[in-house]
Amino acid sequence: MAQAGESEPVRVQVPGQASAQLVSATGGEAADGKGQLAWAGFEWARNPYVILITIYIFAPYFSGTVVGDPVRGQAIWGHINGVAGFIIACFGPLLGAIADRGGRRKPWIAAFVLTMAFATFLLWFALPMDAGIGILGAAAAVVIANVAFEFSAVFHNSMLPHVASQKGLARLSGLGLALGNLGSLLILVFMLIFLMLPGAVSWGFVPDTLPFGLDAAAHENSRIAGPIAAIWLLVFAVPLFLFTPDAKSSGLSSKGAVREGAQALVRTVKSLKGYRNVALYLVARMFYNDGKTAVLVFGGVYAAGVFGWGPLDLTLYGVVLSIFAVAGGLVGGWLDDALGSRNAILTSIGMTSLGVLLAVSITPQEIFFVIPYDPETATPLWSLPFFNTLPELIYISVVLLIAIFITAAYANSRTMLARIAPVSKMSEFFGLYALSGTATAFLGPLLVGIATSVFHSQRVGFASVLLLLGFGMALMFFVREERADEAVEERGA
Structure with missing residues (x-):
């Protein structure tokens, strides 16, 4: 059987086929169908944290109820993400370099999964008005969980070119994000039916009371998001460890892997001047990823502030x-196959920017900047206790663009790196990939905060993310979609 790095195709047995050739993007033996599905399924386990904690449930609860002041809460939430981003920027590339030297990824992923689950569970104890673990305790737990989330991504992403074929990179990457959003959707549907709707509507399939003795008056239907995300992660991360093959250990001790990894990282950073195309891509991604991250971080807080939405809304x-984000992962894979990674990224950023522009053009009193709307005199569209005004429905309609294409952009971005990074330094470059996504993580929150303060407008502050998206998109026009060749790069070609 051919070893990793050899050019001879590797014959492996694939479920449902008599025989087939399946060679990974790095030249070794790719994972079988079950192993690839388990790799993608890790997104199903991990990504609900983003939806439940950083966007829709815990973030608005923290801002408006734990802190007690939405404006101050939004500022603190930005600082939390900035601190986590700084830590990730400092250590993410080093961890990727260590993975290359040590070989195995699963032990690291397991450690970060356990850390993330513990910190996320603690959010249950973040009580209203700075009680319980308080603002500081909740902030520390979120920082730890965010860091563990991103560090697990470094090792999980670096497995992609080892488990998938070159042609299958985009589809598997897109499948992972689609599964992550599908898992998040199922959790949100559960929370909607059993934790938010009871007492608000009299529908037959909705329980009369909250389960487990939860008390909505104590905001327990929002706080439970932490334990749900933690338990979901622990249960559904298991298949990755059972079915997805890990790289073989290099035989180095932990101390040796750290030492050689650090040395290799220094060399890699210095050599970026030789990998000009990859470096330009990482810089471009740094800016447009900051824009995407800011959209996610402030999306729930923005909607809650502008429209006065509560937990049910x-x-x-x-x-x-x-629902539409699930399609976004698949759209990203389709765009990548049809247009190539670079053009797919340009399309995804462009459509995300359009969605943000349309979103901020709508308020309870205004549609598309110019059409006035008077919520005081307008007749509610229906008697349901949510989304009963025209601006709210139009707003939801346009942000579907964001849901689809921001997910597609994530899928396209890591596929792009897997296509252009040098094979021998794949994990190091995925560490730099994490760095490019977090080195300026403070920039998005800072930009939103300054714009909001200067213009005294939440919508202007949120719209400022268009600057980051636009600059990153402009840089992407100069990136080439081609594998970095060390010999060519060193000659300065």
Whole structure:
């Protein structure tokens, strides 16, 4: 059987086929169908954290109820993400370099999964008005969980070119994000039916009371998002460890892997001047990823502030967007196959920017900047306790663009790196990939905060993310979609 790095095709048995040739993007033996599905399924386990904690449920609860002041809460939420981003920027590339030297990824992923689950569970104890673990305790737990989330992504992403074929990179990457959003959707539907709607509607399939003795008056239907995300992660991360093959250990001790990894990272950073195309891509991604991250971080807080939405509205809003985000992962794979990674990224950023522009053009009193709307005199569209005004429905309609194409952009971005990074330094470059996504993580929150303060407008502050998206998109026009060749790069070609 051919070893990793050899050019001879590797014959492996694939479920449902008599025989087939399946060679990974790195030249070794790719994972079988079950192993690839388990790799993608890790997104199903991990990504609900983003939806439940950082966007729709816990973030607005933290801002408006734990802090007690939405404006101050939004500022603190930005600082939390900035601190986590700084930590990730400092250590993410080093971890990727260590993975290359040590070989195995699963032990690291397991450690970060356990850390993330513990920190996320603690959010149950973040009580209203700075009680319980308080603002500081909740902030520390979110920082730890965010860091563990991103560090697990470094090792999980670096497995992609080892488990998938070159032609299958885009589809498997897109499938992972689609599964992640599908899992988030199922959790949000559960929370909507059993935790948010009881007492608000009299539908037959909705229980009369909250389960497990939860008390909505104590905001327990929002706080439970932490334990749900933690338990979901622990249960559904298991298949990755059972079915997806890991790289073989290099035989180095932990100390040796750290030492050689650090040395290799220094060399890699210095060599970026030789990998000009990859470096330009990472810089471009740094800016447009900051824009996407800011959209996600402030999306729930923005909607809650502008439209005065509560937990029920935000959960239903999350359900609707998650349905279309599931399609976004598949759209990303389709765009990548049809247009190539670079053009798919340009399309995804462009459509995300259009969605943001349309979103901020709508308020309870205004549609598309110029059409006035008077909520005081307008007749409600229906008697349901949510989304009963025309601006709200139009707003939801246009942000579907964001849900689809921001997910597609994530899928296209990591596929792009897997296509252009040098094979021998794949994990190091995925560490730099994490760095490019977090090195300026403070920039999005800072930009939104300054714009909001200067213009005294939440919509202007949110619209400022268009600057980051636009600059990143402009840089992408100069990126070439081709594998970095060390010999060519060193000659300065």
